[in-house]
Amino acid sequence: MTAKVHYREIVQSGTGFWGLLAFLGLLIALGLFAAYNMEHHGHWITGMNQQIVWGTPHVFAVFLIVAASGALNTASISSVFGKSVYKPLARVSAFLAISLLVGGLAVLVLDLGRPDRLIVAMTHYNFKSIFAWNIFLYTGFMAVVGLYLWWMMDPPWQRHYRIAGFFAFLWRIILTTGTGGIFGFLVARQAYDEAIMPPMFVIFSFAYGLAILILITMAAMKWTGRPMGEVILRRLKNLLGIFVASSMYFVIVYHLTKLYITAFHGVERFILLDGGVYTALFWIGQVLVGYLLPLAIVYHPTLGKSRTAVAWASVFVILGGLAQMYVTIIGGEAYPLVLFPGMEISSSYHDGVVAEYAPSLYEVLLGIGGIGIALIAMTLGMKHLKLLPESLEDAVVDPHAS
Amino acid sequence: MASPLRSILAVAGLGLLLSSPLAGAGNLLPEIPKAKARVSATQGCVEPTEVMRHNHMKFLLHHRKEALREGVRTKKYSLMECINCHVPDPDSPQAVHYGNPKHFCSSCHTYAAVRIDCFECHRDTPLPSSRKSTSASGVTAPVTLASGVDAHALKKASSPAEEN
Amino acid sequence: MTDQNRFEEARRRFLKGAAGAATLAIAPGVILHQVARARPASQPASSENRWGMLIDTTKCSSGCDACVRGCQEYNGWGDNEVHSDAAQKAHWIRKVEVRNRQTGYTHSLPVMCQHCKYPPCVDVCPTGASMKRDDGIVLVDKHICIGCRYCMMACPYKARSFVHEELHDQLPTAPRGKGTVEACTLCVQRVDKDGPEAVPACAEACAAEGHNAILFGDMNDPNSKLSKALEKYGGTQIREDLGLDLGVRYLGI
Numbered sequence: 001m002t003a004k005v006h007y008r009e010i011v012q013s014g015t016g017f018w019g020l021l022a023f024l025g026l027l028i029a030l031g032l033f034a035a036y037n038m039e040h041h042g043h044w045i046t047g048m049n050q051q052i053v054w055g056t057p058h059v060f061a062v063f064l065i066v067a068a069s070g071a072l073n074t075a076s077i078s079s080v081f082g083k084s085v086y087k088p089l090a091r092v093s094a095f096l097a098i099s100l101l102v103g104g105l106a107v108l109v110l111d112l113g114r115p116d117r118l119i120v121a122m123t124h125y126n127f128k129s130i131f132a133w134n135i136f137l138y139t140g141f142m143a144v145v146g147l148y149l150w151w152m153m154d155p156p157w158q159r160h161y162r163i164a165g166f167f168a169f170l171w172r173i174i175l176t177t178g179t180g181g182i183f184g185f186l187v188a189r190q191a192y193d194e195a196i197m198p199p200m201f202v203i204f205s206f207a208y209g210l211a212i213l214i215l216i217t218m219a220a221m222k223w224t225g226r227p228m229g230e231v232i233l234r235r236l237k238n239l240l241g242i243f244v245a246s247s248m249y250f251v252i253v254y255h256l257t258k259l260y261i262t263a264f265h266g267v268e269r270f271i272l273l274d275g276g277v278y279t280a281l282f283w284i285g286q287v288l289v290g291y292l293l294p295l296a297i298v299y300h301p302t303l304g305k306s307r308t309a310v311a312w313a314s315v316f317v318i319l320g321g322l323a324q325m326y327v328t329i330i331g332g333e334a335y336p337l338v339l340f341p342g343m344e345i346s347s348s349y350h351d352g353v354v355a356e357y358a359p360s361l362y363e364v365l366l367g368i369g370g371i372g373i374a375l376i377a378m379t380l381g382m383k384h385l386k387l388l389p390e391s392l393e394d395a396v397v398d399p400h401a402s
Numbered sequence: 403m404a405s406p407l408r409s410i411l412a413v414a415g416l417g418l419l420l421s422s423p424l425a426g427a428g429n430l431l432p433e434i435p436k437a438k439a440r441v442s443a444t445q446g447c448v449e450p451t452e453v454m455r456h457n458h459m460k461f462l463l464h465h466r467k468e469a470l471r472e473g474v475r476t477k478k479y480s481l482m483e484c485i486n487c488h489v490p491d492p493d494s495p496q497a498v499h500y501g502n503p504k505h506f507c508s509s510c511h512t513y514a515a516v517r518i519d520c521f522e523c524h525r526d527t528p529l530p531s532s533r534k535s536t537s538a539s540g541v542t543a544p545v546t547l548a549s550g551v552d553a554h555a556l557k558k559a560s561s562p563a564e565e566n
Numbered sequence: 567m568t569d570q571n572r573f574e575e576a577r578r579r580f581l582k583g584a585a586g587a588a589t590l591a592i593a594p595g596v597i598l599h600q601v602a603r604a605r606p607a608s609q610p611a612s613s614e615n616r617w618g619m620l621i622d623t624t625k626c627s628s629g630c631d632a633c634v635r636g637c638q639e640y641n642g643w644g645d646n647e648v649h650s651d652a653a654q655k656a657h658w659i660r661k662v663e664v665r666n667r668q669t670g671y672t673h674s675l676p677v678m679c680q681h682c683k684y685p686p687c688v689d690v691c692p693t694g695a696s697m698k699r700d701d702g703i704v705l706v707d708k709h710i711c712i713g714c715r716y717c718m719m720a721c722p723y724k725a726r727s728f729v730h731e732e733l734h735d736q737l738p739t740a741p742r743g744k745g746t747v748e749a750c751t752l753c754v755q756r757v758d759k760d761g762p763e764a765v766p767a768c769a770e771a772c773a774a775e776g777h778n779a780i781l782f783g784d785m786n787d788p789n790s791k792l793s794k795a796l797e798k799y800g801g802t803q804i805r806e807d808l809g810l811d812l813g814v815r816y817l818g819i
Contacts, residue, residue, distance in 0.1 A: 039745075041649070041731065041732075042649070042729070042730050042731035042732055042744045042745065043654070043728065043730040043731075043745075044647075044649040044650045044651070044654050044730035044731045045649075048654075048730075049651070049653035049654040049730075050653060050654060050655070050656070050657065050718070050724070050727055050728065051653060051724075053715040053718040053719060053728060054715060054719065112712050112713045112714055112745070113711070113712065113713015113714070113715070113728060113729075113744070113745030113746055113747070114711065114712050114713045114745040114746060115712075116519075117710070117711075117712045117713075118712070120693055120710050120712055121692055121693055121712050124693040124694050124695075124710050125692070125693070125694070126688075126691050126692060126693060126694040128689045128690075129689065129690050129691055129692040129716070130690065131690065131691075131692035131714060131716055132692040132693075134692075135692065182716075186686075186690075186719055186720055187686060187720075187722065187808055188686060188719070188720055188721055188722035189719070333719070337722060337723070337724050338805075339662065339664075339677065339722075339723065339804055339805065340664050340804070340819070342666075342667065343664045343665060343666055343667065344664070344665040344666075344667055345662055345663065345664050345665070346662070346663045346665075347660050347661060347662040347663065347677075348660065348661070349657045349660040349724075350653060351660070351662050351677075351724070355653070356653060466709060468610070470705065470707055470709070471697060471699065471705075471707060472610035472611060472699070472700070473610055473611035473699055473700075473701070473703075473754070473757075473758050474607065474608060474609070474610050475607040475755075475758045475759070476607050476608050477607070482738045482739075485738070492735075499734075522732070522733075522743040522744060522745075523708050523733075523736065523741040523742055523743030523746065524736065524738075524741045524743075525735060525736045525737065525738045525741070527735070528738070529737070529738055
């Protein structure tokens with residue numbers, strides 16, 4: 001028997017709240033400004049080109065989409081796996097999942113060459129395309145998680161919410177498998193074409209989504225003056241540690257596979273050794289900031305107990321995640337196509353050489369706009385819906401703990 | 403001094419109002435440029451004018467699918483042929499692009515406020531006659547190589563089977 | 567109805583065979599009549615044909631880019647993009663220099679859309695804009711292309727280009743525009759007009775330069791020059807290991 005958890009809208013609406021909304025609104029405005037320019041002028045104003053066809057917007061978009069499915073995890077653990085400790089966070093977790101997905105999709109759609117033809121994507125389908133699956137997986141995810149959220153919040157339906165929760169969990173696994181498959185099923189490029197990529201993206205999603213959930217929960221609880229105990233924090237940060245360690249394990253296996261197979265030595269050398277910015281982002285961004293620092297913090301005997309340190313660990317996981325997406329997406333494209341294995345090739349069109357790419361301000365602004373959309377949706381959701389628990393004190397979270 | 407001037411201006415203004423601008427504004431229908439040719443003595447376009455006005459988009463949509471996806475290259479509903487007949491040569495003094503109300507497609511689409519994106523990819527004018535006559539474009543020129551005797555000679559010459 | 571079709575098919579096969587025999591008899595001399603003819607404009611492309619090319623790289627010279635210029639001229643890409651930088655401009659065809667690291671052997675070849683039988687670009691396209699015609703020509707239906715560039719991610723040959731800016735005065739036979747993806751069409755307008763007699767712009771320019779390295783033809787017609795040449799000399803596909811069954815084959819790579 002757990003204590004009844006009370007959820008409440010955010011009542012405060014002072015300058016802090018409006019300031020936050022204004023700030024997020026500004027991010028969105030800048031993103032829309034960038035998208036308008038990219039559509040009006042064409043993609044020549046960005047750093048993207050015929051070699052790097054997916055650039056910085058996709059780094060943000062894929063990160064947000066992957067994090068979205070991961071954000072649902074806390075809810076799934078409570079509903080599907082029966083860990084009642086996480087139940088107070090289930091609503092925030094589900095709503096955050098939808099918010100992040102909307103933000104990520106907005107970036108993806110606004111980067112299209114013809115965003116005005118979005119309706120075409122809804123009316124013409126090629127069912128062999130993972131993108132076509134994703135159109136259903138993404139919209140379906142919002143519907144299923146929406147249902148799950150509704151049943152959790154509406155008393156007459158509450159006894160059914162575990163069914164919706166189970167279905168949402170299954171859906172999110174399929175969804176992230178699809179996202180990883182976008183890359184994993186591509187035979188053309190050396191860095192992709194690996195069956196491990198879909199499950200690796202699932203593991204990444206656990207870590208990224210949880211890191212965002214921790215930060216948002218800590219901020220929301222603190223800014224609204226609601227208490228947050230040690231138990232929930234300890235559980236969340238230990239979970240983050242497991243997810244980060246698992247991510248690292250998958251990355252190691254991925255690279256070992258490629259390192260073992262001679263045909264991939266070139267691309268491995270590029271990412272791990274002499275790929276310049278990509279190598280630096282891999283080792284410093286993805287590995288050091290994304291894995292080693294957070295692991296050191298959450299398992300450190302004293303730092304692991306510090307709220308500030310756990311918050312920083314979450315920030316590091318997010319930064320590492322963005323670095324990982326940059327290395328995976330842009331690094332994977334920058335390495336030249338192998339048209340003739342074992343041969344040296346050259347042309348006037350970047351054959352046999354690493355593609356040049358420098359992100360433009362427009363691309364970065366569009367990506368940040370997506371973050372703005374996700375966060376403003378989350379803020380308004382917590383403001384007007386009963387998402388956030390009134391208390392996350394130890395007695396509420398886990399009455400059996402001392 | 404001021405009042406005669408004012409009355410002159412008033413009269414002139416009234417005259418102007420009554421002539422071109424207001425008279426023009428009175429006629430709200432778009433001015434549709436004339437086509438270069440007629441299909442027959444009794445019919446202007448490939449279908450009766452009323453049918454074209456109502457259904458040209460259906461013909462074009464149907465044809466684009468057949469032409470691009472199946473390779474049916476009949477000319478009857480081809481956008482290229484519409485342009486060739488309805489839009490002046492870009493070398494001529496009447497040259498217009500889509501967006502100019504004098505362009506055949508713009509004349510109605512501006513009036514009806516229907517946005518089309520055909521001309522983001524398709525050429526909105528015929529190929530200039532200067533360009534057609536040179537062999538450079540390849541649009542009309544390939545005939546010399548792509549069909550008839552020359553093509554045979556070329557194919558024979560280019561066959562590795564016969565050269566090696 | 568089906569009987570009619572079967573009869574039609576048998577009739578065609580018979581005629582083809584007879585004509586083939588006639589051609590063979592004269593073959594050492596001048597071919598007087600082509601076996602297959604261009605289909606009428608009203609008839610759709612058919613899977614009876616599979617258009618392809620054989621590129622003899624031993625005849626292709628390293629400094630020469632006539633095929634590229636010929637393609638540019640006929641399809642109107644490359645010179646009307648004013649804002650795009652060199653890495654952003656479209657490339658429907660490019661010359662690639664290949665060098666064997668161990669032996670130093672070098673050769674040069676044009677690379678364009680390989681018109682795969684199993685095109686990855688068609689697999690990944692969410693809307694079906696990336697498509698393969700019944701006669702094997704891989705095209706982009708720009709009417710429903712949303713510009714997601716997934717096909718460019720999936721193409722092992724970097725054959726596809728994305729248009730990065732607004733274009734004007736395109737050629738009537740090669741519509742192309744901002745925000746959509748495009749690639750070599752095998753000069754589809756010529757193929758539709760002239761059938762087996764068609765000469766794509768690259769092949770035309772190559773012949774005009776005196777190299778005659780590019781042979782266009784019907785891979786499904788055993789009597790076509792292309793099929794005969796492939797039968798006699800083989801022909802290699804780029805990244806044959808991917809099993810995509812390419813419409814463009816090479817000699818000497």
